Amino acid sequence: MNNEPIHVLLADDDENDRNFFVTAFSELKIKTVIHVVKDGIELMEHLAQDGIKLPHVIFLDLNMPRKTGMECLNEIKKIQHLKDISIAIYSTSASEQDIEDTFVKGANVYIKKPSSFATLKKILKEVITLNWQYHTSGLNRDNFLLSL
Amino acid sequence: MKLTGVIKNTSLLKIIFIGSFFIVFFISSISYKHSITLSNSTDWVVHTYQVHLQLEQLISYLKDAETGHRGYLITHDSLFLRPYKGSWIKINETYHSLQELIKDNPLQQKHLDSIYHFMAVRYSYLSSNLQLDSNIAANHYRIDMNMEVGREIMERIRYEINYMIALENEYLIARQKKYENETIFNPLFTLLLMLFCLVVFAFSYIRINKSLYILKKSNQDLMVATESFKHAEEIGSFGSWQWDLEKKTFTYSDNQYRLFGCEPQSYQPTTENFIGFVHPDDRHLIPSNPLHIKSEDRITLFFFRIIRKDGEVRYIKSISKLLVDASGKELIIGINSDVTDLHQSSQALEEKNEELERTNKELASFNYVASHDLQEPLRKIQTFISIIAEKDGETMTEMTKGYFAKIEKAALRMRVLIDDLLLFSRTNRAEQAFEETNLNGLLENSLQELAQIIEEKKATIQAAQLPTLNVIPFQIQQLFINLIGNALKYKKRDVLPHIQIGYEMVAATSYPFLKAEKHIKYCKITIQDNGMGFDQQQAKNIFILFHRLHHISEYPGTGIGLSICKKIVENHGGFIIAESTSGVGAIFTIFLPLV
Amino acid sequence: MRIYIKFEINKTCKKILEDQLQKLGLEYSLISFGEVDLKSNITSKQIQEINTGLQNYGIEIIESPKNILIQKIKDTVIEMVYMDEKLPTFKTSTYLAEKLNHRYGYISKMFSEITFTSIENYIILQKIERAKELITITELTFTEIAWQLNFSSMAHFSNQFKSTTGLTPSAFQRIMQRKKENILEEK
Numbered sequence: 001m002n003n004e005p006i007h008v009l010l011a012d013d014d015e016n017d018r019n020f021f022v023t024a025f026s027e028l029k030i031k032t033v034i035h036v037v038k039d040g041i042e043l044m045e046h047l048a049q050d051g052i053k054l055p056h057v058i059f060l061d062l063n064m065p066r067k068t069g070m071e072c073l074n075e076i077k078k079i080q081h082l083k084d085i086s087i088a089i090y091s092t093s094a095s096e097q098d099i100e101d102t103f104v105k106g107a108n109v110y111i112k113k114p115s116s117f118a119t120l121k122k123i124l125k126e127v128i129t130l131n132w133q134y135h136t137s138g139l140n141r142d143n144f145l146l147s148l
Numbered sequence: 149m150k151l152t153g154v155i156k157n158t159s160l161l162k163i164i165f166i167g168s169f170f171i172v173f174f175i176s177s178i179s180y181k182h183s184i185t186l187s188n189s190t191d192w193v194v195h196t197y198q199v200h201l202q203l204e205q206l207i208s209y210l211k212d213a214e215t216g217h218r219g220y221l222i223t224h225d226s227l228f229l230r231p232y233k234g235s236w237i238k239i240n241e242t243y244h245s246l247q248e249l250i251k252d253n254p255l256q257q258k259h260l261d262s263i264y265h266f267m268a269v270r271y272s273y274l275s276s277n278l279q280l281d282s283n284i285a286a287n288h289y290r291i292d293m294n295m296e297v298g299r300e301i302m303e304r305i306r307y308e309i310n311y312m313i314a315l316e317n318e319y320l321i322a323r324q325k326k327y328e329n330e331t332i333f334n335p336l337f338t339l340l341l342m343l344f345c346l347v348v349f350a351f352s353y354i355r356i357n358k359s360l361y362i363l364k365k366s367n368q369d370l371m372v373a374t375e376s377f378k379h380a381e382e383i384g385s386f387g388s389w390q391w392d393l394e395k396k397t398f399t400y401s402d403n404q405y406r407l408f409g410c411e412p413q414s415y416q417p418t419t420e421n422f423i424g425f426v427h428p429d430d431r432h433l434i435p436s437n438p439l440h441i442k443s444e445d446r447i448t449l450f451f452f453r454i455i456r457k458d459g460e461v462r463y464i465k466s467i468s469k470l471l472v473d474a475s476g477k478e479l480i481i482g483i484n485s486d487v488t489d490l491h492q493s494s495q496a497l498e499e500k501n502e503e504l505e506r507t508n509k510e511l512a513s514f515n516y517v518a519s520h521d522l523q524e525p526l527r528k529i530q531t532f533i534s535i536i537a538e539k540d541g542e543t544m545t546e547m548t549k550g551y552f553a554k555i556e557k558a559a560l561r562m563r564v565l566i567d568d569l570l571l572f573s574r575t576n577r578a579e580q581a582f583e584e585t586n587l588n589g590l591l592e593n594s595l596q597e598l599a600q601i602i603e604e605k606k607a608t609i610q611a612a613q614l615p616t617l618n619v620i621p622f623q624i625q626q627l628f629i630n631l632i633g634n635a636l637k638y639k640k641r642d643v644l645p646h647i648q649i650g651y652e653m654v655a656a657t658s659y660p661f662l663k664a665e666k667h668i669k670y671c672k673i674t675i676q677d678n679g680m681g682f683d684q685q686q687a688k689n690i691f692i693l694f695h696r697l698h699h700i701s702e703y704p705g706t707g708i709g710l711s712i713c714k715k716i717v718e719n720h721g722g723f724i725i726a727e728s729t730s731g732v733g734a735i736f737t738i739f740l741p742l743v
Numbered sequence: 744m745r746i747y748i749k750f751e752i753n754k755t756c757k758k759i760l761e762d763q764l765q766k767l768g769l770e771y772s773l774i775s776f777g778e779v780d781l782k783s784n785i786t787s788k789q790i791q792e793i794n795t796g797l798q799n800y801g802i803e804i805i806e807s808p809k810n811i812l813i814q815k816i817k818d819t820v821i822e823m824v825y826m827d828e829k830l831p832t833f834k835t836s837t838y839l840a841e842k843l844n845h846r847y848g849y850i851s852k853m854f855s856e857i858t859f860t861s862i863e864n865y866i867i868l869q870k871i872e873r874a875k876e877l878i879t880i881t882e883l884t885f886t887e888i889a890w891q892l893n894f895s896s897m898a899h900f901s902n903q904f905k906s907t908t909g910l911t912p913s914a915f916q917r918i919m920q921r922k923k924e925n926i927l928e929e930k
Binding site for chain 3: 096100103104105106110129130133135139140142143145146147148
Binding site: 596597602 | 913
């Protein structure tokens with residue numbers, strides 16, 4: 001893969017989930033830089049900073065205090081320099097309706113938080129790999145939809 | 149019905165009357181004409197006889213003259229000359245009266261004139277005879293000669309007279325014949341017409357009588373109806389009123405007064421008096437202008453409260469309608485009914501309904517929140533277990549490992565239960581909108597969802613063309629997934645699963661349990677498999693929530709899947725039934741209402 | 744407004760490559776897609792320059808022969824999947840081995856080593872990408888798409904589509920349709 005590390009941003013209000021997430025990435029053999037925020041407001045503030053390295057993927061929990069994942073998604077898609085970042089929804093609930101709605105709003109990946117750590121690792125790896133494929137193998141990013 | 153018969157009869161009677169009138173008039177005029185003809189023909193008979201008589205007289209005067217003249221010639225007694233002398237004057241008189249009689253007949257006149265001429269000639273001979281003295285022999289011969297000529301003339305006259313009489317008789321016969329021709333049909337014709345009139349009168353009499361009978365009966369019926377309407381008003385606690393828009397007057401039925409707690413006809417029905425009874429808060433609801441009701445064109449309905457004479461508040465429903473009668477008179481008719489009981493019970497029902505709805509909503513949201521929020525901690529428990537198993541699995545004792553495996557299994561089962569419960573709570577009708585959807589598309593989606601299992605189990609699926617229906621798409625898709633998934637899950641061990649999906653449109657009357665429903669036609673979808681099936685006695689139980697036919701170790705499951713199916717079908721106003729013979733396969737039949 | 748574009752990635756890349764090389768005044772000839780023969784030796788500084796010029800377009804110079812092989816494998820797969828006609832029915836392993844002049848076992852091992860995915864997975868990924876394109880751009884039915892891409896059955900196609908994307912073909916189509924409508928509404 002690329003020598004450059006993959007930049008990942010996670011917004012999740014649940015501490016356990018953040019820990020699972022960071023640990024899972026640390027155990028993957030992929031060079032990643034993980035940045036974690038606790039809610040939507042923090043996320044948008046982080047993205048608004050000047051000169052930061054934009055993430056390749058943003059993982060968004062839907063159910064967050066202050067600003068929900070959906071609100072963040074809508075905002076990000078309206079900001080010119082952010083709208084091309086891949087968005088992975090990272091949520092507990094997953095009704096077919098929810099999944100379709102977030103895809104329509106511009107999310108690329110919908111992850112239903114798995115109940116096993118091994119699965120989590122597998123999923124995260126898949127997302128990163130596929131995202132990388134879309135970035136490098138000339139695939140049509142408009143068709144980038146993945147539900148896990 | 150009967151009254152219209154009467155009305156029809158009256159117009160028929162009018163026609164009959166006018167017809168009869170003209171017929172009688174016609175008969176009378178014909179009879180009059182015939183009487184006139186009769187008197188005319190009598191005159192003609194008299195006329196003929198008069199002509200006859202006068203002509204006879206004429207000849208008898210001539211004979212008198214001749215006889216006298218002959219007597220004188222023989223006797224020379226001047227006494228014999230007396231009739232001769234007067235006869236010429238008489239002949240002239242008769243001639244003139246005859247002339248008068250036949251003045252319209254030129255032929256007869258001609259004859260009469262020649263008779264007169266011959267008579268005059270005869271007289272001239274007679275008078276010349278008288279002048280010749282019979283005693284002279286020469287004269288004797290002349291007289292004889294004259295007598296001879298006179299006899300010939302006399303013959304001629306008689307001939308002419310006879311001819312005239314014969315002619316007159318001929319006229320008489322012709323006239324009589326004509327008269328007979330004219331009058332021979334008269335009595336028969338009159339008789340026939342009279343008879344016809346009699347028939348018409350008899351017919352009219354019967355019809356009038358019959359109409360009268362119907363009218364009487366209708367009247368009686370009307371009386372009964374009015375009476376029963378009065379009773380109905382009392383029993384049904386409603387009152388009727390009429391509002392004459394021209395005269396601007398009201399008419400109330402007895403019960404209309406009672407409805408307001410008053411004695412019948414105890415006050416003047418006016419708008420003001422009426423408004424007086426209406427609850428002050430509801431007065432604005434009463435249309436103040438009759439135009440309001442008129443413009444509505446159809447039935448107007450409004451509700452209001454009244455305060456009765458005894459102070460009790462009652463709820464009134466008022467229905468009114470504009471009525472225009474045949475003469476264009478406008479009338480508003482209305483019914484006021486006391487709906488207090490109905491109002492109170494419907495209000496109670498409404499409250500109950502609201503409460504039920506609230507409870508249902510609470511239950512649904514409880515269901516959703518519970519299952520959703522339960523997922524969160526459960527997932528964490530599972531994740532932590534998996535981390536521990538992964539990291540410290542090797543250092544664990546066999547016993548601990550076993551316990552961990554058990555915890556993991558239990559947690560997994562709980563997860564499946566919660567997921568299914570969430571799915572069940574999502575099949576809430578209120579949240580979903582009905583859409584006109586092609587069921588073939590939904591079936592294809594379902595098959596795509598099940599693609600992995602279908603491929604794994606090498607199942608074949610044969611589906612008929614399905615219709616387009618007004619459904620909640622997501623739910624019907626779920627229904628297909630659950631039923632087909634079920635068929636795949638309970639397959640026979642050594643037989644490849646084959647699933648047949650059939651469709652037909654059926655009439656509700658063909659199925660006893662559909663007969664009582666409000667829909668006429670149903671869309672019947674069958675899902676038939678060749679799986680292990682179940683005991684038909686269990687057919688109803690399998691739809692019960694958490695009900696399972698198999699031990700959990702044989703076939704894992706929550707017993708929610710078919711309950712979801714039942715709920716979905718019921719959301720759509722349909723029915724689902726299961727039939728099976730153990731070991732042969734099962735058929736699930738869904739009935740969804742079409743019309 | 745938004746317009747929908749179909750582009751041929753090969754042509755685009757070739758054009759960009761030619762432009763960049765011409766800009767630096769280098770003599771070259773394109774051997775095949777992804778392979779350039781330079782007439783003279785160039786310095787590492789020049790290589791750096793070409794690299795920076797191309798990086799904006801997501802194109803980079805692959806140095807190791809392994810990487811070149813991988814790129815060739817990928818190119819062959821893409822070429823195969825994006826044929827206008829129905830996909831060839833012969834075995835892809837044989838096809839790749841012939842085309843690249845290596846044993847399939849070697850090719851497959853190299854691919855897995857470098858990309859962390861198997862060639863089979865990569866082919867499936869590309870086939871599914873192609874399927875996505877056919878779903879969104881053409882009006883072919885799923886059955887027709889499954890047939891064109893050599894899937895043995897509808898169930899097989901749906902299954903692979905779902906295991907690759909997590910979505911059924913219908914769901915994917917529905918989402919793309921709604922996205923399109925959404926965009927049109929916003930404009």
